[in-house]
Structure formats: structure tokens, C-alpha cells
Amino acid sequence: MTPIDDGEQESNETVVLNLVNGPGYARGTSVAGVTITDNDVGPPAVWVSVAATDASAAEQDGDPAEFTVTRAGPTDAALTVYYAVGGTAESGDYEEVLTGQVVIPAALTSVTIPITPVDDPADEPLETVVLTLTGHPTYGVAARTATVTIADNDDESLIVSIAASDPDAAEQGTDPGEFTVTRTGPTGAALTVYYSVRGSAGAGADYTPALASHVEIPAGQASATIHITPVDDAEDETDETVILTLTADPAYVLGTAEATVTIADNELPVVVDVTLNPHPARPVRGVAEIDPSGLGVKTVRVAFSEAVTFAPGDVTAEKVAFDALGRETSVVAVVPASVGGSGTNEMTITFADAWQTMVDTWVRITLLDTITDAHGHGLDGEPAADSAGLHYIRDARLDLSSGNGAAGGEAVFYVGSLRADLRGFGPDGDMPNGTVDSWDITGFTQKYLAGSLDADFRGFGPDAEEPNGTVNSWDINGFTSRYTQAIAAGTRLEDLPTAGGQGLAAAAPVPLPLLAADSPKESATSRAADSAPAPTGRPEAVLLAEVAAAPAPAGEAEPAASSLVAEPPPGRQLTRVPSVLQRIAAGEEPGVGRRAAAAWDVSPRTEDRPAAEDPLEAGDGLVDVLSLPALNLPTVL
Known part of the structure; x- marks a missing residue:
């Protein structure tokens, strides 16, 4: 009794024979049993599968097919996967020597097995190569079998091929691309050729028309064309592709089965x-x-x-x-x-x-x-x-x-x-x-x-x-x-020109709209200069009320630094000079001179506004930055 190594985790199993009475003999020991011990321990750590990632090969131009063996699970070590080869094709119908095993290298999850047809002179039907994964203690098998087909090219009346007769389409000018499907042999009857569509371009969004998955070569003609017209969208994108792959049908065999048209984008970088x-x-x-x-x-x-x-x-x-x-x-x-x-x-x-x-x-x-x-x-x-x-x-x-x-x-x-x-x-x-x-x-x-x-x-x-x-x-x-x-x-940056280029033509400039006196963009000190012009010889750009540049009038006391302000414009509020500027006005800041600045609240004075809502009441003063505490903040480079 020979056990079957099935790869299934199971308990030990028994086979028991029991002799029964019959004519011509008497029973002695009438019962005996055999135990089959399982060799599968726990679920497999690695699962393997096989797929035909390119299922169509053709003798024409040596167009190959491809199997891909994939594992799921740990990839830290190489894994040897075993398989059996079947199908109607013989080893001489393709170039590769299939050894019955393939190694997935460490760190990789898959490996490919190509099938490259040999273009022989024999007139033969479609042939298949079937790959079947076999069990092994180092892995479990998920998808076990895959098949690729080899098309012959010696019966010319059955071969169809596809080519990108204009592979370069472009959104600019909606320049189209073109596929051409060609047949060899008799042309007396119409022939329908089937295909699938893939690629990064989408029908409707990136090109028209939506493709019908088949094309008819009319009677008396050897070819038919499929046009791809790009959609000129406003999306900035990479080049996109439309890929047509001919599919097998009993009415023909496949020659060159795939072609690509590329759609170039025309959006400009901004x-x-x-x-x-x-x-x-x-x-x-x-x-x-x-x-x-x-x-x-x-x-x-x-x-x-x-x-x-x-x-x-x-x-x-x-x-x-x-x-x-x-x-x-x-x-x-x-x-x-x-x-x-x-x-x-x-x-x-x-x-x-x-x-x-x-x-x-x-x-x-x-x-x-x-x-x-x-x-x-x-x-x-x-x-x-x-x-x-x-x-x-x-x-x-x-x-x-x-x-x-x-x-x-x-x-x-x-x-x-x-x-x-x-x-x-x-x-x-x-x-x-x-x-x-x-x-x-x-x-x-x-x-x-x-x-x-x-x-x-x-x-x-x-x-x-x-x-x-x-x-x-x-x-x-x-x-x-x-x-x-x-x-x-009096440092400031003048407003940039506005859209339309006002003031920039070679001829006399068109003046930009001047800012109103109440505009938040206007310098407060500019308003102070308007209401209290600078003394003779001092540039108006110096936006401080000049003080103590000359002796005080006879009989008058020298004003205190905190009172060195210009009269506010009508309807404006006076704020006290910041203490840092008081020192400037008093001559305590070297290299600057005795000056002070007045700042005005830009909103008109409203007599009935509660004092608590007036952010700049006279005498409030602004914070002295030199009195701020030192901060121990982290570096933010």
C-alpha cells in the first residue's frame, strides 16, 4: 500500500482489512491494520502560483510567450519551485530547455519562464505548452496550472498580424495614430479579427472612438486600419499609450499580435x-x-x-x-x-x-x-x-x-x-x-x-x-x-505697478491711483509730515516730527521727549510716542538725532465710542521692545 503525498495537513490515517467467513476455510486472526503517517506540519509559510503572463506565442518573428511563477510569503532566501511540462507542443517546438524546476532568487517574489517558438517548416495546428506546479514540503501550491499557445505560420491563409502604422499621436492639432491589421493568403471573403485594448490612455477621456474589440478586413482586401484620435484636454500629463493585442480565433492564427500607439501631451509648463x-x-x-x-x-x-x-x-x-x-x-x-x-x-x-x-x-x-x-x-x-x-x-x-x-x-x-x-x-x-x-x-x-x-x-x-x-x-x-x-x-517700498502695466510704457506714464489719506497702506508718518511739514532743509522723507533742532522760543521751556509729537490730523487720535523713540528724541540713541514719531489711529474718532473699544487712546503708549524678557527659544534652522 503506497501513500499519496497530497500536501494536505491531516491526522494519521488507517487502512483496516477484516476477513469474513467463507466456504472452504476457517478464520484465524481476522483483522489487521496499516497506519499512514502525514508529513504536512502546519499551513505552508510560502504559497506559489503560476500564470501565463503572455499566453500567445507565434512562429512568425519568433514572438515569445511567458509564464510567471510567483511566491507569497517570506523572501529572505531563494526558493526552488518544481513543475511538470505538458501540452501538445514538443520540446523541439520551442527554444528553451525546461528542467522541471525554477529558482526564485532571494528578495524577489517572482521569476519568468519564456517560451520562444522555433519557426519550423511544418504545417501544424496551434500547439500548447502547459506548466503544472508540483507539491513540495517547502511551499504550498495556490494556482497550479497555466497554458500558452504557439501559433504556426506555415498555413499562410490563416495568419493575421497587427502593426502601429502611425505610432505617434499628439494632442497638439489632434494628430491621430493608426493601427493596421493585415492578413496573408486568400482575400475572397471578409475576415473578422478580434483584439483586446489596454494602456495608460482611456477611451473617451484621452482618445476617440471607443474601440469595438474587433475589426473586419473586407473581402478583396488584405488589411484594415484602426484610428486613434487624441482628445486635447487641459490636463498636464505624461505621454499615454493605447496597446492593441490580437486574440486567438479558429478562423486564423496569430502572427505579430501586439502594437502600441503613443499620445503625446501638449500642455506647457507654467x-x-x-x-x-x-x-x-x-x-x-x-x-x-x-x-x-x-x-x-x-x-x-x-x-x-x-x-x-x-x-x-x-x-x-x-x-x-x-x-x-x-x-x-x-x-x-x-x-x-x-x-x-x-x-x-x-x-x-x-x-x-x-x-x-x-x-x-x-x-x-x-x-x-x-x-x-x-x-x-x-x-x-x-x-x-x-x-x-x-x-x-x-x-x-x-x-x-x-x-x-x-x-x-x-x-x-x-x-x-x-x-x-x-x-x-x-x-x-x-x-x-x-x-x-x-x-x-x-x-x-x-x-x-x-x-x-x-x-x-x-x-x-x-x-x-x-x-x-x-x-x-x-x-x-x-x-x-x-x-x-x-x-x-524714511525707508519704504513703493507699491508695485498694477496689472496692465500702468506707468511702464515708453511714453509719459499713466499715474497710478494715489492712496487716500485714510488708506491703511499709507505711512502714518507721511500723514504726520503732511500736517506738520519738516523744517527747512530737512527731507520730507524723514518721517519724524523735527524737535529741538533749534533752541526753544524765548520764554518757553524745552518740551519733554514724550510730548514731542505733531498735531494730529483732524478727526484722528493721538498716541503717545513709544519709549524706544523717546530715547531717540532725547538724543539717547547715537547717530539718529533728536526725533520722535507720532502714530495715528486710521479710524475716525467717534465720540460716543466707549473708551474701552479705542485701542489707541492718548497716553496708552506702545510697548517698549527693550523691556521684553529674553526668550529661551529653540533654534529653528
Whole structure:
């Protein structure tokens, strides 16, 4: 009695024979048994299976088929899988020598077994190769059997083949692709040839028409064509494919059974996002926005709609200043220290010593149309505006990403730096506004206490003026220094030109709309200058009320520093001079002189408004930044 090794986990089994009475004998020992011991212990750790991953081979052109043996389970060691070979094909009908076993190498989950037909002269029917996995103690068998078919090519009346007679389709101009299905032999009757469709392109979304899975070669003709017409969508995508594979049928045998048409995309790369000085501890700023810290314009990150290639010379940078009419008053070229990220969808532009050389200025970044995508399409950087404003757009967030739909055209945008410009006017004016004034003391206080890198003005030590990625008490000194310098010089950034290029034509510029006196964008000190003109010989850009430049009138006492303010404009509220400026006015801050600043609440005075709702009552004063406690915050480089 020979047991069958079935691979099934089971208990020991018995076979028992029992003699029964019959004529001519008497029973002695009448019962005996045999025990069959199982050799399967627990469920297999590894399961193997076989599949025909290419089930059609053909003698024509030696078109191969392929089996794939796959394992599921641990892959730390090589695994030998055993199989038996069957089918109607003989070993001489294909090139490979099938040994009955295949090794899946360590770390891999599968291995292939090719079947390459031998193109012999014999006229023969379709032949099959059947691979059957056999059991073994090292694995269990899931899918046990797979079959591939070898088509003969010696009966010419039965062979059909497919080719991509135009393999290159394109969305641009909806340039079609084409397959051609060909038959050999008699053409007296129509022949229907069947096929399957696969590939990365989708019917309807990427091409038309939806394919019917068969094509008819008319009577009297040797071929038929299948056309693929691309859909010109607005999606930025990689090239896509349509793959047709002929399927077997009793009416014919297969020759070359597969062909591919590729659809080229025509979307152009555009700029989709710009980030100035990106860092988790820094507010996100982009096009036409200002970094108020001591860092300057150090890093500009540009995101594109797709991967692009570029060289450092494809980027130019210039420090630019404008007058109140939007006209350029100076342009200074700056060479970036590095331009990285070619081959990806992100460009990083960095500037050396930005805290010294790229501060208190607008910076114009120009991306040339020599930046290209994988198809060689040039950057579509032309904004959707008239030509006069082509390169000078204040809010380029929309224009950069829209382009004009044609390759070519530079992508141009501005980013800015104005140190100590941490706040606009009013309690909600928490964004830099292009001016340095007493509101920025409050803004710095808030940023400093929050540990924001907007308050990073200085490293450690009296002479360490470069921002160091840490917010600490040294930054109070750094801010104070930058603030007082800006106040003394009347530093501000003029508004960028608006969309349409106003003020930029070669002829006389069209004036931009001036800001009203009550506009939150206008400098408070500019309003103070309007109501109390600076003394003779002092530039109006010095936005401080001049005090004590000459002796006090006879019989009058020298005013206290805290009272050195200009009269407020009608309907405005007076705020007390911040203590840091009181020291400036009193001559306690070297190199600045005796000056003080007045700040006005931008909202009209409402007499019936409760005093508790008035954020800037006279005498309240602003916080003294020098009295802030030193923070022991972690480094955030």
C-alpha cells in the first residue's frame, strides 16, 4: 500500500482489512491494520502560483510567450519551485530547455519562464505548452496550472498580424495614430479579427472612438486600419499609450499580435506657486509680498506644473526700485548663488549674504522660456495681460499660472524685503505694508513672543548682525537698530505697478491711483509730515516730527521727549510716542538725532465710542521692545 503525498495537513490515517467467513476455510486472526503517517506540519509559510503572463506565442518573428511563477510569503532566501511540462507542443517546438524546476532568487517574489517558438517548416495546428506546479514540503501550491499557445505560420491563409502604422499621436492639432491589421493568403471573403485594448490612455477621456474589440478586413482586401484620435484636454500629463493585442480565433492564427500607439501631451509648463524664504516657523509669503525679518530675499522656491529642466542661466534676478508713479528708478542685476532642482517640478533660487545685499528692496525674478519640460515644450510664462504689462504685474499669482497657451514668454514676478516692516495700520493690519512706522513695534512684539522667524534680526553677540535662525533677546537689539535706521531714512517700498502695466510704457506714464489719506497702506508718518511739514532743509522723507533742532522760543521751556509729537490730523487720535523713540528724541540713541514719531489711529474718532473699544487712546503708549524678557527659544534652522 503506497501513500499519496497530497500536501494536505491531516491526522494519521488507517487502512483496516477484516476477513469474513467463507466456504472452504476457517478464520484465524481476522483483522489487521496499516497506519499512514502525514508529513504536512502546519499551513505552508510560502504559497506559489503560476500564470501565463503572455499566453500567445507565434512562429512568425519568433514572438515569445511567458509564464510567471510567483511566491507569497517570506523572501529572505531563494526558493526552488518544481513543475511538470505538458501540452501538445514538443520540446523541439520551442527554444528553451525546461528542467522541471525554477529558482526564485532571494528578495524577489517572482521569476519568468519564456517560451520562444522555433519557426519550423511544418504545417501544424496551434500547439500548447502547459506548466503544472508540483507539491513540495517547502511551499504550498495556490494556482497550479497555466497554458500558452504557439501559433504556426506555415498555413499562410490563416495568419493575421497587427502593426502601429502611425505610432505617434499628439494632442497638439489632434494628430491621430493608426493601427493596421493585415492578413496573408486568400482575400475572397471578409475576415473578422478580434483584439483586446489596454494602456495608460482611456477611451473617451484621452482618445476617440471607443474601440469595438474587433475589426473586419473586407473581402478583396488584405488589411484594415484602426484610428486613434487624441482628445486635447487641459490636463498636464505624461505621454499615454493605447496597446492593441490580437486574440486567438479558429478562423486564423496569430502572427505579430501586439502594437502600441503613443499620445503625446501638449500642455506647457507654467509656474503654479512661489514661496519667499520657505520655513515652517515663518509665514508663507509669495508673489508681490514682503519679508520683514533681517533675512532679506535669501531663498525663492518656484513650483511648476510639471517636471522641467533648466540651467542657472535660465534665471535672472534684479533689485528694482519704483517711484510713486510705478516707474523704475533703479535696476541692479544680482547673480544667484545657486539655482537647483532641474529635472523636478521645483526650482530653488538662493542668494549669498542676503541679509546684507538683498534687503530693503523689491527683487524681480525672471524665468526664461529656455526652461523646458520632458517634451521640449518651453515655459509658458506670458501672463494673461496686455503686452505693456507683460513683465510687470503686481499680483502675478493668477497670471503666472494661466500663461497664454503658447510656448515662449518669460515668467516674471517680484518678491520684497523691508526689514522691520512687521505690521500695517490698525489692530488687524498684521501684514507688512511697505512702510516702517510705530505700528511695527507692536508687530515685532507679537512675532518675538510667538517665536516667529519674522523676528529674527540678529545672531548672538554685539557684532553678530546676521540672522541665525533663532529668536532670542539679541533680536530685540537687531530690530531696534533696523527700525531706527528705517525711521531716520524714511525707508519704504513703493507699491508695485498694477496689472496692465500702468506707468511702464515708453511714453509719459499713466499715474497710478494715489492712496487716500485714510488708506491703511499709507505711512502714518507721511500723514504726520503732511500736517506738520519738516523744517527747512530737512527731507520730507524723514518721517519724524523735527524737535529741538533749534533752541526753544524765548520764554518757553524745552518740551519733554514724550510730548514731542505733531498735531494730529483732524478727526484722528493721538498716541503717545513709544519709549524706544523717546530715547531717540532725547538724543539717547547715537547717530539718529533728536526725533520722535507720532502714530495715528486710521479710524475716525467717534465720540460716543466707549473708551474701552479705542485701542489707541492718548497716553496708552506702545510697548517698549527693550523691556521684553529674553526668550529661551529653540533654534529653528
